[in-house]
Amino acid sequence: MQRRHVLVLEDEPRIVEVLESYLRDGGFETTLCGTVAEAFAALHRSEPDVMILDVSLPDGSGLDVLRETRSSGSLLPAIVLTALGEESDRIVGLELGADDYVTKPFSPRELLARVRALLRRVDERSAARDGGGKALRIGELEIDLIAADARIAGKPANLTATEFRILGILAGNPGEVFTRAELLDRLQDGGKIYERTLDRHINNLRGKIERDSRDPAYVLTVYGVGYKLKKP
């Protein structure tokens, strides 16, 4: 998988340092900007996958960057860093079209989880868009990514949220193998899903959509690698 690129607009060196090391260890590329002007210059050069915007900067506010990108029609995912007690920043940020906000002081692990959750939502939205928003149909299995609904042979599959998310990730690229590490990575919200749990979710998912879980027709095991969804 290609490395995702995060633009960090923040002027406090200690926060920048911690964020950079967490993002790097999390497999992200980073562009670090300490001023609004630098952020605009960086956005001019290349478009990141997500921006983390502090509100209080020497030459303005990250909200200015957000306002500018949104008014140019860009939906570039953005997380706003707001100070404790500054409710108005949070409200303005959300009104301007921020996708999420994190209040300072924050845990870098939590911020990393928010970045991943946001990218996952964006990926799922674009996968749904690529499918024309229609249900993906593979044999008797129908997956509606927008309604988060799956049916098998015309009947609701009654998947749990996690089971649907696993199916949704696989359905983003039917026929492509997702490693277990990749699946786990994309399922993390607060670091609560472990490898054994993933296998259990997959087994339960198969129990609901496969005629024979031991010889699955949809969610296929690629031995030694991971899982894939059968191509339509």
Ligand code: CA
């Ligand atoms: Ca600041």
